[in-house]
Amino acid sequence: MKAHGLMFHHFHNDEHQPGQGSISAATFEDMLHYVGIDRFLSAEEWYRRALEGKLSPDDRCITFDDNLKCQFDVAYPVLRKYNLTAFWFVYTSPFQGSLEKIEVYRHFRISEFPSIESFYQCFYQAVAQSPYEKIVETALKTFDPDTYLVEFPFYTKEDKVFRYVRDRVLGAEKYYNVMDQMIRDAGVDIQKLRGKLWMEVDHLKQLDKEGHIIGLHSHSHPTYLGRLPLKEQKEEYETNASVLENLLGKKPTTVSHPCNSYSGDTLKILKGLGVEMGFRANMFGALASPYEYPREDHANLLKEMEG
Structure with a gap:
């Protein structure tokens, strides 16, 4: 086993409809216990150890992709219950009025x-x-x-x-x-x-204030970003970084790749933007760069739990 993140997307409750791959707060809490609450590093501790090359194979962190309001409404209270912080990877077009x-x-x-x-x-x-x-x-x-x-x-x-x-x-x-x-x-x-699917600015600010880390996830979440022309990839991440910096007053230095789609050019763009660490969306292969820390999809973990 190797140090890795757990990757979450959709959650459901009375307000947010269940759908393919979504989980409840109770299931989320069960998953954290299954892994072991004490094994999860805070987002800031994971980030520090990753940059220093000091992650141990047993280290875990929690990550969320896509800036979804269901994550804040359902998963965030569970994190607060256990005093845990996470990485939240945000695509930013909804903050500019887009219904992505x-x-x-x-x-x-x-x-x-x-x-x-x-x-x-x-x-x-x-x-x-x-x-x-x-x-x-x-x-x-x-x-x-x-x-x-x-x-x-x-x-x-x-x-x-x-x-x-x-x-x-x-x-x-x-x-x-x-x-x-x-x-x-x-x-x-x-x-x-509008107002139902994505987090608002105040949600991001609250997470940032409490020690969670807000990172890049492209601006409009293309499903095959790594295949886009270099200019379009650059525009996606430059806009993503600019919007987040304007909202939070700090430059984002972490990333996860939307739909796990990226190329060598993508990684060069991220480095040029000052990004220091990132995650891919699977557990395959060795750590080829600081932008490719592995993550286990929650669906795989849930399947293991149900055994």
């Missing part, structure tokens, strides 16, 4: 469909009615889900096919076109989601 599509689409999936399988069925029906039917059909003829996203064993075959179509076949613009048409057809008003 990656989270809007997830909310659409869990609020309008009885299951993820039902959503997938409707999604492919929408693709079949779009100009993209042939390119998707052709791409899937040679696609082997068993060889795709192997570092994320909790994804089902259907999850892998969907992510392949979304990220590799359609790409952002075509995928957005399909999803936006589905939302229009369903008569959903996404403007009603």
Whole structure:
């Protein structure tokens, strides 16, 4: 075993709907006990030891991606109960008024469909009615889900096919076109989601004041950031860093890579911005750079607990 972070995204309670991969406060607390409360370093202690090269194999930290309000509402009170602090990796476009599509689409999936399988069925029906039917059909003829996203064993075959179509076949613009048409057809008003999905500035300031560490996660959370042209990658992280610095009065020096997508160029950009440490989203391989500390997805840990 090696020093690593635990990675969390979605949580549910009476206010936030349950969905694929979301957990309750009670489950979150059970997971912390399963690992061992005493094994978790504070965010600041992990950061210090990482920079000094003094992390031990038994060290753990807690991380949250995406700046989600459900994290603050559900997980944060559990952290306070045990006097724990965490890393919170934030994409910043919602602070500038954007209803970022990656989270809007997830909310659409869990609020309008009885299951993820039902959503997938409707999604492919929408693709079949779009100009993209042939390119998707052709791409899937040679696609082997068993060889795709192997570092994320909790994804089902259907999850892998969907992510392949979304990220590799359609790409952002075509995928957005399909999803936006589905939302229009369903008569959903996404403007009603303002204030419900993401944390506000005051939440970040409170976390920062209490010793949590706020880090970079790109500005608009592209699902394949590492494949973007160098200029676009740079703009994503420069904007991300600028917004956070303006909000918190300090330069962010940590990062996690959205959808685990990054390249050598990405790491050079981060270094140029003064970032000192970061996390990838899996446990594979050795520590190749200070920006690639491993993390265990909570889904893997939950599966281990359920044994």
